[in-house]
Amino acid sequence: MTTNFELFTTTALIASFSAVVSAFIGYPVGNWMAGLGQRTKRLVSSLVLIPFLLPPFLIGLTLLPLQATEINSITGIFWIISAHVLMNAGFMASVVAASQVPKDQIEAASLDGASSLRARLEIELPQQLSGILSAALLVALYSATSYGLVLTLGQGQVETLETRIATAALRDLDLGFALLLAGLQTAVTLGFFILARAIRAEPSELFGGIESTHRKSRLGQIMSLGLLVAIVIVIGGVFLRSWSMGPGLVGNFMNLAGRGTRDVLNVSVLEATGNSLRNLVVAGLIALPIAWLASGKRRTSYLVLLPIGISPVVFGLLFLVLSGYLPTSFGTSWVLVPIVQSLFLIPLSYQVMRPARQAVSVEIRDAAMIDGAVGWRMFSSVEGPLVRKPITVAAAFVALGSLGEFGAASFLAYGSDATLPLVLFRLISRPGAENLGMAMTAASLFIVLVALVVFVISGDSRSSRRDRQAAA
Amino acid sequence: MKKIAVLAIAALALAGCTTQETTLVRLAAHDSFAISDELIQSFQDETGFELEIIRLGDTGSLTNQLVLTKNAPVADAFFGIDNTFQGVALDNDIVDGDFKAIDYSDVCFNYDIDWFAENGITPPASWRELGQEQYRGLTVVTNPNFSSPGLAFLATTHAGFDTSMEVFAYWRSIRDNDLKVTGSWEDAYFVDFTRYGGDRPIVLSYASSPSAEVKEDGTPGSAALLTECFRQTEFAGVLKGNQNQAGAEALVDFLQGDSFQASVPESMYVYPANSAVEVPESLAKFAKPAESVIGSDLDINSNRERWLTDWSDVFDN
Numbered sequence: 001m002t003t004n005f006e007l008f009t010t011t012a013l014i015a016s017f018s019a020v021v022s023a024f025i026g027y028p029v030g031n032w033m034a035g036l037g038q039r040t041k042r043l044v045s046s047l048v049l050i051p052f053l054l055p056p057f058l059i060g061l062t063l064l065p066l067q068a069t070e071i072n073s074i075t076g077i078f079w080i081i082s083a084h085v086l087m088n089a090g091f092m093a094s095v096v097a098a099s100q101v102p103k104d105q106i107e108a109a110s111l112d113g114a115s116s117l118r119a120r121l122e123i124e125l126p127q128q129l130s131g132i133l134s135a136a137l138l139v140a141l142y143s144a145t146s147y148g149l150v151l152t153l154g155q156g157q158v159e160t161l162e163t164r165i166a167t168a169a170l171r172d173l174d175l176g177f178a179l180l181l182a183g184l185q186t187a188v189t190l191g192f193f194i195l196a197r198a199i200r201a202e203p204s205e206l207f208g209g210i211e212s213t214h215r216k217s218r219l220g221q222i223m224s225l226g227l228l229v230a231i232v233i234v235i236g237g238v239f240l241r242s243w244s245m246g247p248g249l250v251g252n253f254m255n256l257a258g259r260g261t262r263d264v265l266n267v268s269v270l271e272a273t274g275n276s277l278r279n280l281v282v283a284g285l286i287a288l289p290i291a292w293l294a295s296g297k298r299r300t301s302y303l304v305l306l307p308i309g310i311s312p313v314v315f316g317l318l319f320l321v322l323s324g325y326l327p328t329s330f331g332t333s334w335v336l337v338p339i340v341q342s343l344f345l346i347p348l349s350y351q352v353m354r355p356a357r358q359a360v361s362v363e364i365r366d367a368a369m370i371d372g373a374v375g376w377r378m379f380s381s382v383e384g385p386l387v388r389k390p391i392t393v394a395a396a397f398v399a400l401g402s403l404g405e406f407g408a409a410s411f412l413a414y415g416s417d418a419t420l421p422l423v424l425f426r427l428i429s430r431p432g433a434e435n436l437g438m439a440m441t442a443a444s445l446f447i448v449l450v451a452l453v454v455f456v457i458s459g460d461s462r463s464s465r466r467d468r469q470a471a472a
Numbered sequence: 473m474k475k476i477a478v479l480a481i482a483a484l485a486l487a488g489c490t491t492q493e494t495t496l497v498r499l500a501a502h503d504s505f506a507i508s509d510e511l512i513q514s515f516q517d518e519t520g521f522e523l524e525i526i527r528l529g530d531t532g533s534l535t536n537q538l539v540l541t542k543n544a545p546v547a548d549a550f551f552g553i554d555n556t557f558q559g560v561a562l563d564n565d566i567v568d569g570d571f572k573a574i575d576y577s578d579v580c581f582n583y584d585i586d587w588f589a590e591n592g593i594t595p596p597a598s599w600r601e602l603g604q605e606q607y608r609g610l611t612v613v614t615n616p617n618f619s620s621p622g623l624a625f626l627a628t629t630h631a632g633f634d635t636s637m638e639v640f641a642y643w644r645s646i647r648d649n650d651l652k653v654t655g656s657w658e659d660a661y662f663v664d665f666t667r668y669g670g671d672r673p674i675v676l677s678y679a680s681s682p683s684a685e686v687k688e689d690g691t692p693g694s695a696a697l698l699t700e701c702f703r704q705t706e707f708a709g710v711l712k713g714n715q716n717q718a719g720a721e722a723l724v725d726f727l728q729g730d731s732f733q734a735s736v737p738e739s740m741y742v743y744p745a746n747s748a749v750e751v752p753e754s755l756a757k758f759a760k761p762a763e764s765v766i767g768s769d770l771d772i773n774s775n776r777e778r779w780l781t782d783w784s785d786v787f788d789n
Contacts, residue, residue, distance in 0.1 A: 156618070156655060171617075172777065173536050173560065266503070266527040324543030414537065414546055415500075415526035430656070431663045 026092020032220025048090030055404025057148025246437025497719030559773025
């Protein structure tokens with residue numbers, strides 16, 4: 001049995017390696033992306049961000065068919081790190097692309113005789129470093145909380161703190177041990193999170209950057225091509241399999257209303273999707289208003305942001321323990337799942353809304369208040385239209401986050417309340433080409449949804465900033 | 473503002489109240505529980521209660537979920553806690569009254585008759601022989617950490633030897649004989665067993681499985697090693713803290729009744745606990761219960777964790 005120390009090192013190792021490799025790939029790719037034309041940049045940045053916005057569990061699902069059937073703990077860790085890199089390299093690249101140094105600094109340096117490489121190392125990199133480090137620490141955080149992915153790609157051979165928490169609580173009924181591990185896990189994730197914020201307080205915008213730099217980067221070009229090709233192959237593989245596996249695309253679609261070969265599921269994929277959508281709505285109704293109210297305050301609220309540094313598995317465990325002490329119908333109700341989800345969806349939407357809300361100039365708000373706009377009126381007529389875009393982005397992130405959430409749901413969603421990710425996991429963990437075909441089809445739908453969302457929100461980010469600046 | 477608050481609290485309080493008379497009875501079961509729509513209908517007609525089935529994973533997962541939620545039970549009655557997990561349920565005091573035996577099945581190795589005939593090898597007579605050279609690379613078992621038959625077989629080995637040294641030696645011998653370990657019975661049976669296209673002609677399964685392998689001409693496709701098997705008895709019972717005492721009791725009675733008992737062989741490939749009930753011919757002829765069973769006096773509850781740890785050490789990766 002793996003010791004606590006081994007669990008800790010496995011978790012930390014996976015997190016750190018994922019962050020480092022993502023940064024190494026993301027840096028040249030981001031610099032290259034910054035030099036692209038507007039339309040191409042939008043296309044490329046959307047494509048590389050799709051894996052970032054897919055739930056970790058789904059990434060595991062897309063890579064699963066590529067794995068050989070027999071893996072051990074070493075190859076398992078390799079696959080997990082690769083999956084994390086695929087997910088997060090795009091995020092790193094976007095951060096790098098958005099933190100480009102103004103053109104004139106580079107031009108001034110080259111006038112003084114500095115070579116391109118020297119300019120990069122001595123002028124650009126130091127200024128970009130805080131953004132990169134902070135983002136890398138966030139990647140480490142995400143890689144330490146990807147329970148669903150580890151479960152899927154590790155195939156039981158890789159044990160991290162999160163998987164051990166789940167087995168301790170759900171299989172061994174050793175809640176004391178589970179809580180101890182949860183404490184350790186929280187120490188790791190909070191550590192990453194606090195460090196990330198200490199280095200750079202405000203998160204970078206994912207979309208839109210300052211003026212393009214029009215500089216060639218050969219390395220960036222090659223790596224970007226590699227990354228894009230990898231993403232296309234992986235996602236394309238999912239679509240291909242949903243078409244070729246089992247009874248074919250139409251058959252797979254029809255099967256989504258059923259319960260899998262040999263009735264392996266308790267509820268059909270369709271019903272599970274219904275459950276997930278219901279959870280999504282409730283989670284959104286809780287998370288978005290709270291995030292909105294919190295983002296209007298002058299000072300950054302650390303309390304609101306704190307849940308990011310805590311793993312969903314830990315939340316699920318805590319609520320599972322708590323549910324025994326709640327009134328009966330509430331404790332067993334499905335509503336616990338969206339409530340728990342909203343805990344970490346609030347900070348997510350807060351981070352998106354806050355920069356935008358703060359950017360709405362104080363003068364506008366004061367002027368509007370003098371004119372009598374308060375509360376709802378202020379929101380609907382004054383601030384709302386100006387921050388319409390970030391609200392949409394926040395809502396999209398909340399929706400995607402809730403839909404793909406795996407860790408907490410695996411503790412709290414029972415029987416007929418099963419959510420979509422739980423059902424998909426069951427489908428892939430039982431043999432049968434039909435089951436896999438169903439899972440791939442459902443995954444394809446999810447990917448299409450995410451791609452649509454990403455593409456829509458990556459557009460007109462410049463126009464919304466123009467609006468805010470004009471209104472100031 | 474205050475009025476709204478008062479109304480809201482009142483509404484929540486009402487919602488939290490459980491109604492005295494409820495017609496819904498909830499059954500917590502494992503994923504392999506099968507009951508026909510006709511039987512559900514006849515239960516509802518006979519008793520007037522409406523049945524909701526909540527599946528909570530496999531036997532271990534079912535038991536654990538019931539324990540974890542015992543202060544706010546998700547069901548009124550349960551089916552499927554077996555003798556290997558009964559201790560957990562007893563320790564945590566989740567059952568109201570007795571455990572009622574509903575069915576049993578024997579965990580035994582099965583082998584592919586045709587494969588052994590074609591390859592000219594004598595099939596094994598007992599699980600004790602699986603470490604022998606002629607059976608190298610032929611066996612697949614399930615991981616006892618995840619699988620109930622796997623755990624049953626682990627218990628069998630502990631019951632079958634006097635000392636732990638001997639148990640370790642046995643497991644090491646079959647490990648070194650290219651034993652394959654999979655995560656679930658479904659994987660082992662429907663993927664690795666030679667009768668379904670796999671490469672392992674010896675699979676850990678149940679004494680009843682051969683009745684599903686009878687060929688069209690009426691000859692058996694597989695056979696079970698019927699000595700020293702492990703008997704899994706599945707129980708049903710009423711859960712403490714339920715919301716429908718009468719309904720739960722009626723349901724447990726129904727599961728013990730003749731009509732349900734007669735259905736279990738065909739729907740779940742198990743034998744009815746009620747020995748007076750007639751068993752279908754295919755089961756009676758090709759899937760007889762084990763000739764001998766061991767392990768019924770083991771204290772699985774206290775030993776489970778240590779056995780699993782020891783087992784994982786043998787198969788460390």
